[in-house]
Amino acid sequence: MEESEEKERGIMGEEQDDGGKNLGHEKMQTFESEENCMEGCTEEEGKEKGMETGKDAELEAEVKAELRPSDSDSQTSFIRGSDLFGYVGIEDVLDQMRRKTMKAGFEFNIMVVGQSGLGKSTLVNTLFKSKVSRKSCSSNYEEKITKTVKLHSISHVIEEKGVKMKLTVIDTPGFGDQINNENCWEPIVKYVNEQYERYLREELNINRKRRIPDSRVHCCIYFLPATGHRLRPLDVEFMKRLGKVVSIVPVIAKADTLTVDERQEFKERIKQDLAANGIHIYPQREYDEDTEERVLNDRIRQETLPFAVVGTDKEHQVNGNKVLGRKTKWGIIEVENLAHCEFANLRDLLIRSHLQDLKDVAHDIHYEAYRVRRLNESNMNFSELVLSTWPLENGTDTCGTESLL
Template identity: 65%
Template sequence: QQADGDKSHAGDSTYVGIDAILEQMRRKAMKQGFELNLMVVGQSGLGKSTLMNTLFKSKVSRRSVQPDPEERIPKTVEIKSISHDIEEKGVRMKLTVIDTPGFGDQINNENCWQPIMKFINDQYEAYLQEEINIDRKKRIPDSRVHCCIYFIPPTGHCLRPLDVEFMRRLSKVVNIVPVIAKADTLTLEERDFFKQTIREGLRANGIDVYPQKEFDEDAEDRLINDKIREMIPFAVVGKVLELLFLYLRDKGYIGRSGKYLRYMTHMQNIKDITGSIHYEIYRVRRLNESNIDTPPNPVQANGVHAAQHEALSHEM
């Protein structure tokens, strides 16, 4: 039976119908919907909520509530998640924003990354337990953190020890996207110098942020990703982005369909790396701890991140 779009190929003996299969896959994906779990990390007052609400044109992130001075700063890092179902033109997405109030706000911030690392690994563990169940669900709920947006204060100088320590450790378990918060407080010269200094700091400390070079699948991917890498860390100003978007939309340069996914063209790639690299490393380590026979780890079989897997075992 031919799909609606196949009528033009009637009588063509060479027509296979691959485009019809792709259309079926697209319809199935749209029917199931998409899941995206974003974690935002940074000190209070850096505009995390503003950026999230601007990106998705909706109130998807809670603002800090400070009822009285004594309760303004949490004594330890907390983890707070808010989920939203966003639908547009028949496409549904469950967006979960994971906030980490209290991070970096203490006088002594030693080991403040640990609750965040534990939360990420807890989500991997929950997914693993569902996966190994005899009667596992047809579609396992995915609470794994797909991307961590790390907010760097606009000091204009260099990465702080806290920034280095957090990104060095967390880049081994999650996709890290570093951004310079409140970039409008810097001049253009200061911003460019700061971006270059941060890139040098990332290289010097072996911090691998998204998009990782090891996963450029072809020349086209490499070209696109190289352009993104040249912009890292991203300089963000929430309100300016919002005004720019409204201007472009009013002028007809962009349509409403780009409303909440206009900055997420790599969303599926981020999710793929989460599942095939970060979660896979965790899964193999946990199954090895349980003395369960597992097939060869494809990540290590390809020689990618084998050293990372060994280092991760020592750090957790």
């Protein structure tokens, strides 16, 4: 009996061992099949996640490249605002900057240069939809530099949807109106440099103002007569000289006097003359900061420069709508119609798309070049430049070269 029971127990034990082995084998097979299923099921999701991860990695690499310091000992990490504890609110800085700018306002100084009768004042009035030209109001600045050229500066505060802009228009009546126009550009170059000098003095002043008044010329609109030929020697010489100290935007004045074909041929000749004489006009390719800006500016340089414009402040009825235009015997030339002229493109460049860039170029390129040149010419240190060479604020003579360091 005992032997039979032991045999039965042995048989049962063997069966249990075999069952355990089989069960373990089945579990292993199930686990492997689940793994294969998960790999197969998540392959497409993995691809999508991989693409998203790739994009995130590219963005992270770009930001890291921008934030990477020059010091090899310091480290910079890239953390998204939602990675740790959710929304931080960094984007609200833009609203803060906007509110501060709207409260303080900003300055924009534009110079118009060209012969009399080309519609400079009318075009400026049309650009800003206000009477801002010297013919529309009395000037607050007038300096007779030569017998023929005067500089008039008129300032206005224009407000639109809570944004304030102090607009200053500098006109140059008498430019190019004489038989002998030799060196007629010198008073204008002198004026531009004087504004740089004024800003530099304020910047180097010991007790300088928190916000330095900016009278520097941010843009010069140069008016070309619609002759249909080529650039005149005066045009070439002026733009070569002034292009070194300020951004120049050339326009073809009263373009409605040319046919569409004549206008296009004239623009091509102007581009050829600009390239042949090494004249740089705004926007300059070497100042483009990124691909998006380069694409936009390339289109402007290739398709619209120089701008063929028509200016007027008179309204007319066209198909029941009021439009700015010039009425002729054969119809109405609409100022803001791109099929008639390129005024809208000029307005977009000066105000809607490149106004801040014009100010940045004036400060970072032209003013910086003037500042470096002046400091090199002075051959003095900071305190000597302020104390020994310039009069004090109270109008007294220059004081001794006492070091403030």
